[in-house]
Each structure stands twice: as structure tokens, then as C-alpha cells.
Amino acid sequence: MFSPSQEELCALNKEPVKYGELVVLGYNGSLPNGDRGRRKSRFALYKRPKANGVKPSTVHVISTPQASKEHQRPPQGLRSLPSLSNRHRGKSFETTAQCPGRSQSAISAKGHHSISFTLSRSQTVIVEYIHDKDTDMFQVGRSTESPIDFVVTDTISGNQNNDEAQITQSTISRFACRIVCDRSPPYTARIFAAGFDSSKNIFLGEKAAKWKNPDGHMDGLTTNGVLVMHPKGGFTEESKPGVWREISVCGDVYTLRETRSAQQRGKLVENETNILQDGSLIDLCGATLLWRTADGLLHTPTQKHIEALRQEINAARPQCPVGLNTLAFPSINRKDVVEEKQPWAYLSCGHVHGYHSWGHRSDTEANERECPMCRTVGPYVPLWLGCEAGFYVDAGPPTHAFTPCGHVCSEKSAKYWSQIPLPHGTHAFHAACPFCATQLAGENNCVKLIFQGPVD
Structure with missing residues (x-):
């Protein structure tokens, strides 16, 4: 018998394709004061009317002290950087030589996203990103700025919402992570640490954990890290816990650091990927999210x-x-x-x-x-x-x-x-x-x- 795909069903019903949902652990159906706008206990990711994904393009190495100062910001030790999917990495980079005259502002003027890696006071590597017509990007973080699609704040144990229990200083990054979904079946979703800010930038300062990989591309970790656990056996009656890993800004998988903010990264886990599965858990150091695929939700109680x-x-x-x-x-x-x-x-x-x-x-x-x-x-x-x-x-x-x-x-x-x-x-x-x-x-x-x- 003919079995229509999710995309065909959505087309027949004139409903957008759903990639999946993020559900915040610790809330029994809604936030204590009710769901409001982008601040809620669950967030559905739908195929966008127009693709907003980006992919790495050109690498600029800026070596002038003046330019270096322009790229540094006072934020928390390390902010974030973008990268789309592992398949783009190392293949589409075009590296410019030392570029004393080229600055971040020139890239921003072109309306492009970028990730800045401050290596020292005199050198910054900027990875320029260009539009990707094949992917949709969704960003998660504590910030209420417009680039954040799903605003997440620290979960208070026991779901208490009194003033005494409020978090005084959040450990969740303002631009914590981004999820990139393929616009074509099977709508693969990938997670990356850090998100782009209102200036379309991700900044990794001098103190941030960052490095150059053997293939030449830069990568790094956010201050408190983005951890992911994929359950064994999916999200079913037979599921078992998986192993917690850390996801880099470019989507590579690493073993955990000794502590969340340690400078030394863990070991690269080459046989694992940043592809989200039904039941994957995403920890942002202050809140944990459950990823449910659209297909998984069809088999879940309502x-x-x-x-x-x-x-x-x-x-x-x-x-x-x-x-x-x-x-x-x-x-x-x-x-x-x-x-x-x-x-x-x-x-x-x-x-x-x-x-x-x-x-x-x-x-x-x-x-x-x-x-x-x-x-x-x-x-x-x-x-x-x-x-x-x-x-x-x-x-x-x-x-x-x-x-x-x-x-x-x-x-x-x-x-x-x-x-x-x-x-x-x-x-x-x-x-x-x-x-x-x-x-x-x-x-x-x-x-x-x-x-x-x-x-x-």
C-alpha cells in the first residue's frame, strides 16, 4: 500500500513540515506563570517559508593590533561560534592570507554571519558564513534578542517560582546553541554550540577554549559547554541511557571536560556525530532540553x-x-x-x-x-x-x-x-x-x- 511521507501529508493538509520539538525538563506541561511568546516549556521547529541556514565560506586572518581590538568584546570568557554541518567543514573554506586591511566590519557590511576566534591581542581568525538554501537554523539561549527563537532560563528544582528561589546569576549562555535542520527528507537535525548574536556574529575571546584542527579549520567550546546525550535504542520502552558528550561550535563531539568551564577540551570522539535522535538530551548548564522528532511524537501519548x-x-x-x-x-x-x-x-x-x-x-x-x-x-x-x-x-x-x-x-x-x-x-x-x-x-x-x- 502507498504510505505518504510526512512532507506529502503536510502538503495535503497545507500544514508546515515539523522537524521536531524541544521540551524543557522540569515543567509539567507549561511554565509556572504560563507560556508567553518565545518563553515556554516546549518549542516546535517547523520548516521555514524561506531557508535561513548558513554555511562556512571564507577564512580571514587579521593580524593588526587595531583590528584585533575591534573584534574583542568583554563578554563571558567565551561566547559562541557558528558552523553548519560536518559535511561543510574543511571543504568550502577559502582562506585569505594575513589581512591587515580587512576587518570584521567589512564582513558585517556584506550582511554575512561570522565567527571570530581571538587568538591573541594581535591576531584574530574570522570565519565568514554565507547563506545555505538547504537548511533552516534555530537558535536557543537566555537572551531575548530577536536572533533567539527559543528563550530558555534556568530551571528551578521542584518547579518553585517564588522570589527566594530565583536564580541570581544564570549559567546559561545568552546565545547557547543552534540547531540546523535539513529542509529535505529525512530532515536531519544537527546541534552546534553557541549562537549568532544580533550582529550575526559569534565571538570566542582570548580565554575561550579554541584550537585549529589538523585539516586547518578553527573550532572551540562555549564557557559552560553544550552537552548532549543520545539514548541507546531511541526513545522507546526499551531505551537505555547513553553517554554524555560535549558539542563544539563546529559540531564535533568530545568527551567531557573535567569541569564545565575547564580550559582543556576533552578527546575527540570520531565515531559519534552531532545529529539529534528522538530522545536526545541537550544540557545548557542550567536547563536540560529533550529533543523529540516529529515521527517520535506521532507514537507518543497525547x-x-x-x-x-x-x-x-x-x-x-x-x-x-x-x-x-x-x-x-x-x-x-x-x-x-x-x-x-x-x-x-x-x-x-x-x-x-x-x-x-x-x-x-x-x-x-x-x-x-x-x-x-x-x-x-x-x-x-x-x-x-x-x-x-x-x-x-x-x-x-x-x-x-x-x-x-x-x-x-x-x-x-x-x-x-x-x-x-x-x-x-x-x-x-x-x-x-x-x-x-x-x-x-x-x-x-x-x-x-x-x-x-x-x-x-
Whole structure:
């Protein structure tokens, strides 16, 4: 039978081709104060009406002290540089000789993108980029300037949005990374560290980690780095964690530095690429993004499916085994408000109850209680349905809760995220709940819930 491609389906429906979506970990469907403009919890990448991609063209070596001063900027140790795809590298570069009279302003006047590598006070290498009709470019970062398509700020663990918890100094780069998608099937998406600013430039200052590769092209890393992890087996029920790597400005793959901002780069990993896969994780040192391909999203549960699962649980009328009152998960649009019928659970054993005030143990932490069903002592928290469909690896019923936050999702989704080491700070890694970014704890990081049905 004829099976139309995504592009043909989109043409029939007059809808643009979707390359994929970026979903920020730590948000359960939307930002705490709501999604606004380019600042939201998920961002869809669609084929642009007109290609805006760029590819490297000419290399200019500027050796005059005057020109060198013009290119330096005070920013954070290292900014960013562009490069499109590995296939362009080293092939399309045309190198000019030492160019004392040629400056960045001359390149800017031509309206071209460029990457500046400041090697010393007296020498700067500028890689000029030209239009690429075959690719679309999308930029991600903390800046709200127009070149940034998806504005991302630091994720606060536990999804708290009070003033006390606000990040005082962000570790996310203003122009953190760029994703370049082929405009033709299979719409391959590649990630590169750093993004172009409003002047169409990426600047790597003297202190930035940068180097010249054996084939002659320049490359470098951003201050806190862009890390990527491709899961083994894609984003499915059988997926396993992959290995975290660092992506360079030109899209090469390196082992991690000793710390996020160390001057010494890791080792080149020649058999791996910067091509994003369904389920790839992108860490910007302050926020972690999940990449979902358009095809992967077609096999993922929808909001309607999750709502149907919620109604199915509530229709079974689970009861508190002690108070015998009926429990119910609140509606998705009230997912942050504790309600009277809210199910609560003892996370050490998984027994689900209604809220009660007994069971405190004076010799334990304040949030720990003794379960009246099995006498197990552990965290006692309200349960919340995981509403962000992009985090589910299957469409199974919500039977497991993360410890200690109480977000509920399918068994395989819970077990998948429980074994993913997410970057934390400058050199630590730990598993976290994808719905609220709370660090997971407990023997297995998640627990199977034990509901009691109605007794009548």
C-alpha cells in the first residue's frame, strides 16, 4: 500500500513540515506563570517559508593590533561560534592570507554571519558564513534578542517560582546553541554550540577554549559547554541511557571536560556525530532540553490520552484504606493545587491514602510518616499526574510515582527517567523527575503505587 511521507501529508493538509520539538525538563506541561511568546516549556521547529541556514565560506586572518581590538568584546570568557554541518567543514573554506586591511566590519557590511576566534591581542581568525538554501537554523539561549527563537532560563528544582528561589546569576549562555535542520527528507537535525548574536556574529575571546584542527579549520567550546546525550535504542520502552558528550561550535563531539568551564577540551570522539535522535538530551548548564522528532511524537501519548487515563483512574473510585473516602486526581489545569480528594502516598511502600495528619515520627524528618497499612516509614506526599506527554516512553497507565516529589506516570517512563544521570552544577550528575526537576532519592527512585478500590 502507498504510505505518504510526512512532507506529502503536510502538503495535503497545507500544514508546515515539523522537524521536531524541544521540551524543557522540569515543567509539567507549561511554565509556572504560563507560556508567553518565545518563553515556554516546549518549542516546535517547523520548516521555514524561506531557508535561513548558513554555511562556512571564507577564512580571514587579521593580524593588526587595531583590528584585533575591534573584534574583542568583554563578554563571558567565551561566547559562541557558528558552523553548519560536518559535511561543510574543511571543504568550502577559502582562506585569505594575513589581512591587515580587512576587518570584521567589512564582513558585517556584506550582511554575512561570522565567527571570530581571538587568538591573541594581535591576531584574530574570522570565519565568514554565507547563506545555505538547504537548511533552516534555530537558535536557543537566555537572551531575548530577536536572533533567539527559543528563550530558555534556568530551571528551578521542584518547579518553585517564588522570589527566594530565583536564580541570581544564570549559567546559561545568552546565545547557547543552534540547531540546523535539513529542509529535505529525512530532515536531519544537527546541534552546534553557541549562537549568532544580533550582529550575526559569534565571538570566542582570548580565554575561550579554541584550537585549529589538523585539516586547518578553527573550532572551540562555549564557557559552560553544550552537552548532549543520545539514548541507546531511541526513545522507546526499551531505551537505555547513553553517554554524555560535549558539542563544539563546529559540531564535533568530545568527551567531557573535567569541569564545565575547564580550559582543556576533552578527546575527540570520531565515531559519534552531532545529529539529534528522538530522545536526545541537550544540557545548557542550567536547563536540560529533550529533543523529540516529529515521527517520535506521532507514537507518543497525547494530552487527550493522558486525560483519558486520569478519568479512568478516577472512575475506578480508589479509596483511602483508613478514611474510606473516595480519591481523585485533580484536572490537568489544576495540576498544582492540592485538593480535598487528592491522593497521597507513602513513597517507601507505595500505599495510596487520602490526606491525614497522623503517623508522624518524632525521630524522623518532618515529611516522613509511618504507613498505617504496613508500618513502613518514609516520605508522605500528594500525588501529581505527569501531564507533559513528551516525557512518556510509552502509553501505559500511570502506576508509578517518583520519589520524593510524587509525580505519577507509566511504569516504563518512570524507570527510564530513574536511570538517566542529568548534569547538575559544574561536574555532578543525578537522576531527576522530568516533570519538576527534583533530584530523585530512594532505593529505586520510583515506587509502584498500591490503590485500594471501593469496598461497596
